[in-house]
Structure formats: structure tokens, C-alpha cells
Amino acid sequence: MFDKKQAVTGAFGFTGGYIARQLLEKGQKVVTLTNSPQRNSPLQGRVEVRPLSFDDVPRLAESLRGVEVLYNTYWVRFNHGESTFANAVRQSLALFEAAKLAGVERVVHISIANASTDSPFEYYSAKASVDYALKASGLCHAIVRPAALFGAGGILLNNIAWALRRLPVFAMFGTGKYHMQPVFVEDLANLMLAQGSLREDTDVLALGPEDFMYKDLVATIGKAIGCNRRVMHLPPQLGYLGAKAIGFLMRDVFATQEEIGGLMADLLHVPGAAPTCPTRFTDWLAKNADSLGRSYGNELGRRRDKTKRY
């Protein structure tokens, strides 16, 4: 099945790194399309590197020539400068057009659980637009939908641990009685590769086996890392101001209003859905408690310094 080259967007990044590593371990040739060709990564020298030249579809298609499966991780976390959801939608469509021109056999694309064109949150509505475009493209495809990810290099759960380590009290948005169903990034990569070997259109959830109430997740992390902080329940707007202050100090965006809204609207889990990925966050946490949250995961820092390792 895997005779040709496989393409991964962002192989020097988070999910793309795990996908590319698993492909290499299976003896595959990998080309990465990236905005950060010089990023420090153990995969440097092991994968062919091409630019994510969204404004030049023929060049993008040339980079995808001879590719069997394109694993697409490309997205932006929030609107910032030129990096906007609207641009990410356009760029994703350009990538699909190039894949079609290049004769790529299958696209395995990461979307998100609960994507919807009706969503009040642009992250989710823009993701849904890309999903629809891929479905309408005629490309053989898989859409894979995680809710929230954990693993080395991830930001979300790492920065909860970082806040617990650094701050005397933990500010909870509202009651904390909303959910998060984290999935291990290596399980996601595994699921993506399994989807890569199929030749029918699929749309699958990537959900871990544990579904936490957010307040319990924070307490679980606090206990594991030895930082059981007092929790202060804040109105979300006030919590957002706190997040803005952390962002200002760290020269980052710690959490956006949208992210807080999506979390509180329970979009980071899928109630009643069967888990599709095996690794329990609590098991991973027990093994990684010493390192989780030791350093801050800086989203904008990764964009400012494109050589910095994830």
C-alpha cells in the first residue's frame, strides 16, 4: 500500500512531527510542506522539505508530485496579523487543489470534533468550511476529528500545568463543569496512518478514553505535579482578562475569548461517542508529571522564531 512518497504538512511541528515519525518508522519516504524549513527538529535531514507555497498552486502541486497520501495538519489557532481563519480556509483549499493537480491518491485531514458552519466560534465554522470543501473536492479523503490533544510538544494541557506551577491560585472560567476529552497525539498519528491506508471517504472522531469535567482535569493535573492550588471561580470575562495579562507577560496569546467560549460550550468533548484512541491521559500524566508545565508553550513564540524546537 505504501510504495510511494507520503506528504505531511508541518513535520517539524506538533502533530505533523508524530505523523512523519510514524511514517519513517514504517520505512516510508516522507516529504514535508512547511512554513518553518529551518526549525530545530530530530526529523531534519530525514524528510524532504518543501515550502507551503499557498500562493503558487502549480509549485505546491509540483511538491506533491509522486505523493500517495497527503496528511494535512495545516491550521492557525487564532486570528493574528496575516494568520487568520479566513486565510487558513483559502490556503487549505489551495492545498487540496494542488493535491488534485498532482494526482495525490488520498488526503487525510485533521479537522476538529464539533466543527459546524453554524458555530458562533470561527475556529469551528472555518474548520467546517474546509471539511465541506474537501468532501466536495472529489479527492479520496479521511477527515479526522480530535477534541483536544496531549503529548510532548502540546500547548493546551502543558500550559494548564504551567499555570498551576507558577501561580498561587488557579483561575477557573465559571464553574468548571464543562468537559474535555483529551486524545494522545501518538494515538492520533496512528489513527491518521490507519486512515491513510483506506481508499474510501471517511469521517472519524479521534477521542481518548477519558472524558473529564474541566475542574476535575485541573485538580488531576495539580495533584500529579504536586501543585494542588486553590481554585478561584471567575466570570469568563474576568478570566479572559487574566489570560490576556499572562499573554502580555509571555508575549503570547494564552487563551482567546473563542477558546474559552468553545471550552465552556462543551465543544471539547463528544458525549456518548465511543473512544477511538486507547491512551488514558491519567496514565500518560503519571509518567510525564515531572516535565509537564516546566516550561511555557508559546504559540506566538513558535511563529516568531521559526528555528525554535517545539
Ligand SMILES: NC(=O)c1ccc[n+]([C@@H]2O[C@H](COP(=O)([O-])OP(=O)(O)OC[C@H]3O[C@@H](n4cnc5c(N)ncnc54)[C@H](OP(=O)(O)O)[C@@H]3O)[C@@H](O)[C@H]2O)c1
Ligand atoms: N493542538 C491541539 O490541541 C488540537 C486540538 C484539536 C485539533 N487540532 C488540529 O490539529 C491540527 C494540527 O495542530 P498542531 O497543534 O499540531 O499545529 P502545529 O504543528 O503548530 O501547526 C500545524 C501546521 O500549521 C502551520 N501553522 C500553525 N500556525 C500557523 C500560523 N500562525 N501561521 C502559519 N502557519 C501556521 C504550521 O506551520 P509550520 O510548517 O511552520 O510548522 C504547520 O504546518 C490543526 O488542524 C488543529 O486544528 C489541534
